Amino acid sequence: MGIVLGAIADDFTGATDLANNLVRSGMRCVQVIGVPEQPLALVDVDAVVVALKSRSCPTSQAVEDSLAALDWLQGQGARQCFFKYCSTFDSTDAGNIGPVSDALLERLRASQTVMVPAFPVNGRTVYQGHLFVGDRLLSDSGMQHHPLNPMRDADLVRVLTRQTPHPVGLAARAVLARGGAATRQHLNALAEQGVRHVICDTLDEADLEVLAEAVVDMPLVTGGSGLGQALPAQYRRRGWLAEVAEPGRLAPASGRALVLSGSCSRATLGQVRHFLERHPGFALDPLALAEGDDHLAAALAFARERLGAGGPVLVYASADPRRVEAAQATLGVARAGRLVEQALGQLATILVEEGVGRLVVAGGESSGAVVSALGIRQLRIGEQIDPGVPWTQTPLSGRAAPLSLALKSGNFGGEDFFTRAFAVLPTEETP
Template structure:
């Protein structure tokens, strides 16, 4: 039985969930389309469908969610889990609220909860507010995010801007009761379909998993899905093939593609540039330049034989502001992803078989451009769940990284893992 069917609103977020489920002992493939989901062989316990729906128009997001729910139903899914960022990344228009509405309607469920907790990364929920460590999210650098600035840490307030449905808070005091009492308290208010729920530690998350054991729809971030699987499997043995550190290897050259403007990615690119060549695309200056992708491909062709290269639209706040002034917020993002997707195709033709990609939206665009529909996923570890492999006539391996994660050595560590997998495969 398909115990848990996950709809992720971007690729890197979906990868993290798949890898955490792998680490929990469940083989969890990741697919990027409804067609691939329906064609998936066997009867997996869990599956992740990752779609680039975080920043699309709300109407499109609703359609995507309804299509995903219908496909999950055909696969016999017991529970749908809608996965979004632990930072509750969205605009005031959506799409967390609109997608949740569509999924609740499609499943016929009476209620769902929202718990964007990622406990092992220090992201918690208390009194309906997101904390990063001991700091309210709205007081961190996340408030300067170019696409989804966090002007508030109050999840109830933010969700109410995205939906006309009633939203209420299940605070930490409620979690002092047992799971049965919590479920009864929620059921006692049938007029409330949306509940924002606190969680400050793993014990809270485990209790929420127990509360939702028979629910058709649950929403949240990274901590809940493995807890749900662990609650339902109750000590069952690990599934064959789950939890691998090394996947099949991919021959060929190596490249880094960076679309994230996160501070971590900027530092990683700076470290990478001290040892390897980097082409930095200035969107405000270069996005409309004729032959840009041809020029990048020619530059890369001259250098790939000597080692990895990087191509990046990553920029500091001034560069982001200039690009958005030229093309608008969404226009700048769309141009960056389109260019990087085209670059990825050209790099693949140049023999690149190993990619490290920084940025969730960028990762989705690159895999779409490369026509990657299904991925094997390794267990969650120091690569933050992003290590995956696309088998086939032209096998390709990836490490997909959310923009804000990783130390300065991350790009080197990711490439090392991909090389290690290639050597391991060659040795049989």
């Protein structure tokens, strides 16, 4: 039937998060890294997610890259476009969510889109336009300490108004309670008033289903992966999507197991502690990396030795906010982040060449660095490990078996994620 949904994600883990939910809802999905320069054979594919590194880059670059992705997706015949950003809406007051959404709307000649960041199963909900993480406002959730995009305002109408010259409205929970048709009428009324962007309250999965019904015919929708999980049912009702058995089936995995973590989120810090109680790990220090190659060489030697012993190994730069701020004060925010990303990318390249075949990466920027270093251009999306995080596979030159790769957003996953991820992945030895 061709490509139904074409998505543009502003980071690599966000792309995988969306692709995971599309697969769980029955869509065969491929994730591509950047805008493909060569033609792709998209056989038995219902959705394509283009992963960009546009969340924290200069706004002009984010717009340019997103428009290029849109043009490519339209060339593949995608019926609907989805701009995917994080369920914590993290951005800056200048962008990039507002400017990218404006540019996509203009290219599509569309007058309105919705903003649906909520992902209730992971504790992200919106009420009266305010974003909650669990039972805390976004601004009190730990995201106010994000090293790149600190979020100190939970009012998304107010946040987005600072990013766009166009009116921002609200589809409140009371509107959604009246159903999909009433919600569509409310959106149309706002459009007649010139409201281009509509923040949508969302408390649970039922609200996502209402929103999917209301927006399925919009040229552009935006939000987190929760809306992506709800849309495929609407596509089937329109006859755009066939039923498919095992849309997330992957080949059996092989090779050694490695975790690389650059995220400093609360969830990832807990996962690091849990892993270190059971398996070996090496802490990367940006200050030591800045002094020369010895620290990276020590990390590499540690990983080689422990991988040779057979168990999963962790190399991590994850640290509490005080340590991160101390490194940033000495090195600068950009250089501290760049040193960690470069180190993780180098470790991934060397250790995959030496036999790592099962790799978990934590953190959006870290995942982008690792995927870029490995030269990965395309991922087939498999089964879910935790909400928002699937295993994926990609062929790599010189490897007989595909590389199995999990790209985890910093805030996602249970405390035992790093250990359980390998336990749920079918391997060649699995009966």
